[in-house]
Amino acid sequence: MNDMGKTSFDIIITTDRTMMTDHHGKEFIGFMSTSPSVGLPEFLWMYLCCPKPKVDKYGRPLVASYGLRKVEAKLLESGFNAAVIDPDYIDRYIDKAKVLMVGHHDYFAFGPPSSEWWLITGREPVNRKSFIKLMSRPSIRRAKAKGLKIVAGGPAAWQWFWEPDLWKEFGVDVVIDGEAERVITPVVRDLIEGRDVPNYIFVGANMAPEIEEIPEIRYPSINGLVEIMRGCPRGCSFCSVTLKTLRHYPLEKIEREIMVNVRHGIVHGILHSDDVLLYGSQGVIPEPEPLIKLHNMALKHYKTIAWSHASLAAVVVAERRYKLMTKLMDIVFSKSEQDYIGVEVGLETGSPRLAKIIMPAKASPFRVEEYPEVAEEAFAIMHDLRIIPAATFILGLPGETEDDVWKTVELLDRIRKYRSIVVPMIFVPMGALKSDKKSGIKGLKLTRAHIEAMRKALWHSIYWGQDIIERFYMKGPKYTMVRLLLKAFIEYAKWKASKIEEEIESYNEIVLSIDEEKKRSEKTLVSQLIGR
Numbered sequence: 251m252n253d254m255g256k257t258s259f260d261i262i263i264t265t266d267r268t269m270m271t272d273h274h275g276k277e278f279i280g281f282m283s284t285s286p287s288v289g290l291p292e293f294l295w296m297y298l299c300c301p302k303p304k305v306d307k308y309g310r311p312l313v314a315s316y317g318l319r320k321v322e323a324k325l326l327e328s329g330f331n332a333a334v335i336d337p338d339y340i341d342r343y344i345d346k347a348k349v350l351m352v353g354h355h356d357y358f359a360f361g362p363p364s365s366e367w368w369l370i371t372g373r374e375p376v377n378r379k380s381f382i383k384l385m386s387r388p389s390i391r392r393a394k395a396k397g398l399k400i401v402a403g404g405p406a407a408w409q410w411f412w413e414p415d416l417w418k419e420f421g422v423d424v425v426i427d428g429e430a431e432r433v434i435t436p437v438v439r440d441l442i443e444g445r446d447v448p449n450y451i452f453v454g455a456n457m458a459p460e461i462e463e464i465p466e467i468r469y470p471s472i473n474g475l476v477e478i479m480r481g482c483p484r485g486c487s488f489c490s491v492t493l494k495t496l497r498h499y500p501l502e503k504i505e506r507e508i509m510v511n512v513r514h515g516i517v518h519g520i521l522h523s524d525d526v527l528l529y530g531s532q533g534v535i536p537e538p539e540p541l542i543k544l545h546n547m548a549l550k551h552y553k554t555i556a557w558s559h560a561s562l563a564a565v566v567v568a569e570r571r572y573k574l575m576t577k578l579m580d581i582v583f584s585k586s587e588q589d590y591i592g593v594e595v596g597l598e599t600g601s602p603r604l605a606k607i608i609m610p611a612k613a614s615p616f617r618v619e620e621y622p623e624v625a626e627e628a629f630a631i632m633h634d635l636r637i638i639p640a641a642t643f644i645l646g647l648p649g650e651t652e653d654d655v656w657k658t659v660e661l662l663d664r665i666r667k668y669r670s671i672v673v674p675m676i677f678v679p680m681g682a683l684k685s686d687k688k689s690g691i692k693g694l695k696l697t698r699a700h701i702e703a704m705r706k707a708l709w710h711s712i713y714w715g716q717d718i719i720e721r722f723y724m725k726g727p728k729y730t731m732v733r734l735l736l737k738a739f740i741e742y743a744k745w746k747a748s749k750i751e752e753e754i755e756s757y758n759e760i761v762l763s764i765d766e767e768k769k770r771s772e773k774t775l776v777s778q779l780i781g782r
Contacts, residue, residue, distance in 0.1 A: 271303055273301075524559050640670070
């Protein structure tokens, strides 16, 4: 990073430690920052999932969240004196700063999977505690009293509406919800010059930036993550991504951002999209040529790559039509230093009835009624090709019945033999369902089906987690301590899961006895009524 000789910054861009970290170079360890510390002291838990990054002499992290880097790039492009600063160093600059900008994926642990851990354990996840600790610093409060303006944004901007008291307590002047490239510059300029700015700005599809308006990062991103496209054409009602316009980055733009990382020594990267397999496609069927070109280009520069997200239907149609999954893995394993590739996928539900209501295009180009079979086939393809998915499914969706949940349990049984991590999530109102406050974590009443789904997911992840750590993950002496801690956590999870199973069995026996007693009472009442 260039030595700019800066001793102050007009605009500080930051976040808390759970976001300002490289997760030991393994992005999916970041999921642990959405949980309370489990089986380990909190300081060890934070070391395991959120180690401090290296910084330069000004406190600027050598790598930072891609979203913060985009904001930084836009402000620098607009001529502002701005920088991403590590949270441990903001006290150096906060007294002279004019604007503090914060971003987060899950400010208050209302998003998945934080809300699930909170519900299950009854304890605040470390990401929530960490962010509140950051915003409660005396230095920020003093600067706020002197006129500092605070702007919050990022994927979790909606969560400020769920914590209005903290919005007021922390003195957040503006919350920007959505793609911010077109609004950041005027908002910051108005704040600095003392003009009125709305407390909340929603950026809808009509304000989405064109590709040429999206700046390229100036400094490295965490784990070499680069965006390849924005938006998704599937239109699932629970997802905020479907509200974004579909846009694909040209290969040249992607390559320039990759080179920013490579020039700073970042040679392991993540291709980021809400469905990597749809890069270059205008619909839901993958296009071989753009994807092959993308992977060949990325592996000219990166030694290893991962995908942020892919859809199960795209996996299946790509392999059935073109053997494209096989071709892509041939490229990856022949041109990189890796023997597996990781990706996050949305399993969502095993119920075709519910899928038809909330995600009718999730299985496209296949019929939504075929979704469980499509999902199972995708897992089989990924298992054979050494693609390791971290899969999520949702409990408490609007309109969900107990039979829908049992269908999900059946699907979990069907994918049991395929290498993957499976994580249950409690529905959080986002996307087209943002206004639905009755469903999800606040309205969910756990049933035996919910508990069985969570139990199966836990044992599935413990079994395959051991396999993944032993065969693929975090090889080499530099990861010795982290591997030991991960193994200790898995052993604790196995012990805890056994205890939970005992409690579940007791719970089920109680529920069954209540059900039987209820049936007997109903029969007695019917008999009495007939006798009358």
